[in-house]
Amino acid sequence: MLPLWRFRTVSDELKRLIDLLSTPAFSNSVRVGILLSLLYLDRITFTDLLKTLDLPKSTLFTHLQVLQDEGLILMKKGLTLDGPRTFIVLTDKGKELINQYLTLVKRLNEH
Numbered sequence: 001m002l003p004l005w006r007f008r009t010v011s012d013e014l015k016r017l018i019d020l021l022s023t024p025a026f027s028n029s030v031r032v033g034i035l036l037s038l039l040y041l042d043r044i045t046f047t048d049l050l051k052t053l054d055l056p057k058s059t060l061f062t063h064l065q066v067l068q069d070e071g072l073i074l075m076k077k078g079l080t081l082d083g084p085r086t087f088i089v090l091t092d093k094g095k096e097l098i099n100q101y102l103t104l105v106k107r108l109n110e111h
Helices: 004-021 029-041 046-053 058-071 092-110
Strands: 043-045 072-082 083-090
Touching: 004 046, 004 072, 004 092, 029 046, 029 058, 029 072, 029 092, 043 046, 043 058, 046 058, 058 072, 058 092
Parallel strands: none
Antiparallel strands: 043 083, 072 083
């Protein structure tokens, strides 16, 4: 059995994780996956993300729109040698929240 002080810590961390998972951005596994990908990739094109996730364009766009509305990503148009592309990048707020998510999961896993 956990000592009372540890129970309170676990309970507080679990509540914070549940609160985070109840937000529109974190309530869907595809969106969490997009955020995790961007944390490690820095940026990705819409086309590459579409191929990776194997989703219909409209579905991916809907997920990205939710993340952008929450201020977690930016979608930027840019030119490449292959022509115009839409790049998706993580904002500072997005980095902060996905790192918070990872920290909470790690801490709960340690208990």
